Amino acid sequence: MTITQMKYFVEVCKWKNITKASTSLCVSQPTITVSMKELEAETGLNLFKRDGKKISVTQEGEFLLSKIAAVLHSVEQLNYDIFDFVNTKNHIKLAIPVQVGSYLIPIILEEFKGRHPEISLEIVELGGMDSLQMVDQEEIDLAITIYEADYCSGLHYTKLFDSECCFCTNIDHPLATQKQVEVSDLVYEKLVMLQGGFFVNKMVYRAFEDAGIKPNLILRSAQLHTVKSLVNKKIASTFLMRETVLDDPKIVAIPFSNGLEIRAGIVTKRGRQIYSDVKKLIDFTREKFK
Numbered sequence: 001m002t003i004t005q006m007k008y009f010v011e012v013c014k015w016k017n018i019t020k021a022s023t024s025l026c027v028s029q030p031t032i033t034v035s036m037k038e039l040e041a042e043t044g045l046n047l048f049k050r051d052g053k054k055i056s057v058t059q060e061g062e063f064l065l066s067k068i069a070a071v072l073h074s075v076e077q078l079n080y081d082i083f084d085f086v087n088t089k090n091h092i093k094l095a096i097p098v099q100v101g102s103y104l105i106p107i108i109l110e111e112f113k114g115r116h117p118e119i120s121l122e123i124v125e126l127g128g129m130d131s132l133q134m135v136d137q138e139e140i141d142l143a144i145t146i147y148e149a150d151y152c153s154g155l156h157y158t159k160l161f162d163s164e165c166c167f168c169t170n171i172d173h174p175l176a177t178q179k180q181v182e183v184s185d186l187v188y189e190k191l192v193m194l195q196g197g198f199f200v201n202k203m204v205y206r207a208f209e210d211a212g213i214k215p216n217l218i219l220r221s222a223q224l225h226t227v228k229s230l231v232n233k234k235i236a237s238t239f240l241m242r243e244t245v246l247d248d249p250k251i252v253a254i255p256f257s258n259g260l261e262i263r264a265g266i267v268t269k270r271g272r273q274i275y276s277d278v279k280k281l282i283d284f285t286r287e288k289f290k
Helices: 003-015 018-025 029-043 059-087 098-115 128-136 199-210 224-232 276-288
Strands: 048-051 054-057 091-095 120-124 142-147 155-170 190-194 216-221 238-241 251-269
Touching: 003 018, 003 029, 003 059, 018 029, 054 059, 091 128, 091 276, 098 120, 098 142, 098 224, 098 238, 098 276, 128 142, 128 155, 128 199, 128 251, 142 199, 142 276, 155 199, 155 224, 155 276, 190 199, 190 224, 190 238, 199 238, 199 251, 216 224, 224 238, 224 251, 238 251, 251 276
Parallel strands: 091 120, 091 142, 190 216
Antiparallel strands: 048 054, 142 251, 155 238, 155 251
């Protein structure tokens, strides 16, 4: 017995007429007729007395009607509870890597929270690869991150903007005036890198490997502030997304000659329902990058 059969049966009992029931349900008369015959066959009950076009409900039909009414009420309550949960979940778990987060987290905490104070946010700063892994394992709702679209087929990617990985160094560095750099220019360069599963790191290591050069890495740091501080003090240079250093007058971002392009966007689990609070954050973020 299906929910649809139950609803048809209730309407037929209400109108005691197939035609009126079909009109009320916006369903063809033959569909309801067949459904009622199937319901009688499945239950083994004689549900109606038929006298031409006239229909009356039998005692067995009244018994079934009382049971079905309770079931349909429970189904309606369940639908209401689910709708209420989806629209009042009001909690978002998201990951943002430090390079994107340095720009976006203050905007989210100030502007988005200002618009939606009822929504609580649980933000973790992770590298892009680590973020995507958490989304794939459904440990978080979404990631706003740098990504490679073929990293995981189980994820859905919405691009926000394109950027590039740059060699970032102090404005007084000998290479600071160059419009582009080659990996071969950086053989003896002291380097500091962000520690963790960052797609930028992956791109840089691949570029050095392709050039047959080992990077002169003096420090891996989990703190963007530490990385930029070492560049500011002329102790080392680094590799970051261009936008990460735009607000720092002492650091210049020089692109690679072969162009290490970066794609940043919103990543969610493919096939997973998006709750209303998450959709609000997604819409807000897309608005900021129009």
